[in-house]
Amino acid sequence: MVEHCGSHYNYHLCERCFVDLFMWRSHYNTQICFKDGFMLVKMSPLDGGHDCYLAPVGQGDLGAALDALEQDAAERGLPFVIVSVAEPMIERIEAVRPGKFTFAHDSEDGDDYIYLAEKLRTLSGKKLQSKRNLVNRFKTAYEGRWSYEDMTRENSKDAFAFHVHWCNLNGCARERDFEGETCAIVQALHNFDYLNLRGGLLRLDGEVIAFTFGCKATPDMFVVQIEKADHTIQGAYQMINQQFVQRNCNDVEYVNREEDLGLEGLRKAKKSYYPVMRGVKYVATPKG
Known part of the structure; x- marks a missing residue:
């Protein structure tokens, strides 16, 4: 309904x-x-x-x-x-x-940040050269050691374990907003198949260093609900972003990566991918 x-x-x-x-x-x-x-x-x-x-x-x-x-x-x-x-x-x-x-x-x-899916897949153009460089450096530095896999009900437990690690790493495990986010992630992962979610995990030496998931919300748009990566590993965020979009967003024109919540670091990161438009509210x- x-x-x-x-x-x-x-x-x-x-x-x-x-x-x-x-x-x-x-x-x-x-x-x-x-x-x-x-x-x-x-x-x-x-x-x-x-x-x-x-x-x-x-x-x-x-x-x-x-x-x-x-x-x-x-x-x-x-x-x-x-x-x-x-x-x-x-x-x-x-x-x-x-x-x-x-x-x-x-x-x-x-306001939501909305991107052309093709740009996130290819990272083409001068504006996204720094993103391409980070992806290429990651692949070179960790050749044979990294892997990407689609999220399933089985490995979603690994994704949640990384979320807990991420919260501890960023010192926000006890903040109320992140308690709410943890609850939201649990609800999504427990109902992964019923919600028709698509997700992915990035591993380094077998350990999860990033994960993301989202859904096709409209005929021309995919919404990324959650994306988390180990910021101490250079290129981890750029890798999970591109690898996921390459595999899951070929049937849409746009990717909505939601809002920045007024967090300066998050705003800077989302602007750095040059959205094609903003979802103004x-x-x-x-x-x-």
């Missing part, structure tokens, strides 16, 4: 992906219902953020679906806030409820 409702709008935002909604449902206390052909979503972030709604997606009376969300907020005594509104959705909302909402760009921290609130 989630995918059916979402199929009526080809939004390139990660929040419109069922896998994201599912794996992060505990962290955001996500509630989903279906009404008159639309999917309605309410979230209550555990980090203390405000309760909010996603814009309805589906087919039918969009105005009535928006009214249903507003009524739900009123009954709960909540401010009515719609988050992660895609730019094309603004036009649709204005068409059915003209002048009712104010739309504001929330923050660049939450707006917040809609009733005027007055």
Whole structure:
């Protein structure tokens, strides 16, 4: 039902992906219902953020679906806030409820980074020369010692063990956001086949040094939900990125690598791959 409702709008935002909604449902206390052909979503972030709604997606009376969300907020005594509104959705909302909402760009921290799959596969062009160099150096330095393998239910345990190692390596094992991420990863890996996920592991001398997974979210876009690598091994991040895309993203035009969360290092890394576009997200609130 989630995918059916979402199929009526080809939004390139990660929040419109069922896998994201599912794996992060505990962290955001996500509630989903279906009404008159639309999917309605309410979230209550555990980090203390405000309760909010996603814009309805589906087919039918969009105005009535928006009214249903507003009524739900009123009954709960909540401010009515719609988050992660895609730019094309603004036009649709204005068409059915003209002048009712104010739309504001929330923050660049939450915008998705979207790349051409072909560029991530080949790392072609002058802008990505440094990435190519890192990949080539890794292959030369560890010739005969590295391997890439598709993720399965069996080796997903190795991926999770590396996630725990990664958290300890980066000193974030006890931070609340990473506790939420750990829960999300567990949910995804435990339901790997049911969610139609694709993933990969990078090994060096048999030990996992990176892993990633994601899903095909729309006919033309793949979403990478998680990517982690040992930053002390030069080229590990670039290798898992390219190896995975080469094997799993040949049937899409775009790869969405989600947001940078305002983390400077993550922002720098994602910008360094030169996204072809950004998945800009707006917040809609009733005027007055």
